[in-house]
Amino acid sequence: MSPPRPAREADPQGSADLDALLVRAGTGDQAAFEAVYDRVAAPVFGLIRRVLRDAAQSEEVAQEALLEVWRTAVRFDPARGTAVSWVMTIAHRRAVDRVRSETAAAEREARAAAFEPPPPADDVAEAVESSLEAERVRRCLDGLTELQRQSVTLAYYSGFTYPQVASALGVALGTVKTRIRDGLKRLRDCLGVSW
């Protein structure tokens, strides 16, 4: 099946609005930050939980990440990227830092992942919000080659480094690097990301 390229509504996430709120939070506006929280807490928590799996640890790291959003909001520049990107970059980095601080655990996971494919985007049992968004992303992920899809999801959702991805999938390092880049670009085009 060839997934139709989904038409992007005019700013469906109200992202310009979120940019403005994050800028205001950067000036010390706590009410604006609360509004930012309401918009990003679910994806921040969901992403971190995907990477860390453990619920209690995920909650702790989500709290740290959201606080970092508050502390660094003053440096956010909407001309250089969206607020959603800014926030999710912080959340993802926090999650992988936590995962990699336990190298042994990460290696254990890498070995396990060699035998067990990562859960597809719609396979998470917990209540997943914004299912339209999830469905859109899942369809675009389905449009990638198997190797691209696995490389991207192992790196992003499992927090693997690309050498860990390579060893989990049994392919060459350079191949994984290329597949991640090509896979992301294809996803970007499929999702109609405007940057």
Place this chain on the structure above:
Amino acid sequence: VRIPGLRRDPHAPIGAYALDALPSAERARFERHLASCPTCPDELRGLAATAAELALAAAETPPPNLKGRVLADVAALSGARDLDAEIAALLSAPDALVASGATSAGGTATVVASLRAEAMVFTSVGLPVLPPSSVYELWFIGAGGARPAGLVPPVSGGAVPAPVLASGLSGGDAVGVTVEPAGGSPAPTTTPIVVLTLRA
């Protein structure tokens, strides 16, 4: 690991970089490339925005108490930040007045005040630790009597109490300290242990 005969493409790691998937040494190397690469920033923005879409697709309702904890942290951080900034501004005010004196209970009390800012910062060292039932209360003492100017935060033995910032200072006011029941009093109920006069 380099494959002989294959030239390393300096852009190749950009996808892995956007997904935080580069080991730290390679990440540092790529960031050096990024600093001088004319096309990378645009591509990276697109890839980071794409990664953010993957995050949105993973959204999951957070535990209900997370919000309260995050907002409490934010309030605490920003309170400390605001107070520090206000205290620093007052300490460097062009019209700052300083008064200091020993108290009858022991220790030394110091006030830095700005009439233009109508505020003061109170600090102390060596004040005896009070039982939990009592507190040191500060007063602006003017022609109309004593007006409450805040409570000195209780500390355990040896520690120096945090500075107290109080606004509502008027010209001609002195600053006094009394021992009051915990929670403070609307008017002094004991004799001041020190009264500091502010003079230009």
